[in-house]
Amino acid sequence: KAGVTQTPRYLIKTRGQQVTLSCSPISGHRSVSWYQQTPGQGLQFLFEYFSETQRNKGNFPGRFSGRQFSNSRSEMNVSTLELGDSALYLCASSLEGNYEQYFGPGTRLTVT
């Protein structure tokens, strides 16, 4: 069974631009969660989608948004990028009921 995939793997953007990251979960997993990882803050929860609905949200500004499609694939968008948004963005998928999270390789975003 294929694992969680994330695209692109690396991105370089300029301050003020926007970016869209994509995550394809393991087949059959309907829960998709997004996390931001930085050296200073560690791993922080962004949001979780389940059956195309945002079910949980972390403490991030409204510039961070996401969505989930009917095939469970998810995207997250960051608008008006700031230098502090430079991070590894990780996506995880899990099965309803057990919620063992399986992570993708991440997207490394650098904002210059």
Add this chain to the structure above:
Amino acid sequence: KQEVTQIPAALSVPEGENLVLNCSFTDSAIYNLQWFRQDPGKGLTSLLLIQSSQREQTSGRLNASLDKSSGRSTLYIAASQPGDSATYLCAVCHTNAGKSTFGDGTTLTVKP
């Protein structure tokens, strides 16, 4: 608000030693606890998942225990090898959803 602490932050041991990594959490009303391994610049690899009703889980040389009442989990690694060198993260899920709170991790170095 759930807080997760991992001690020690870093650990260096000679090959062959048995070792214990610690994780503590402030809210004992958890759904599950998961241990991960992360290699530099990579995503997270799930090692062990302990559901709230369980006391321990084992996989090969790894054993994880959970004591909800005291808010603690330990990851025991037997006969450590240089390939075990990585950062180990503990994550607590406190609702039946894909939302976890992570500790800052323990960076393990196993010297040949």
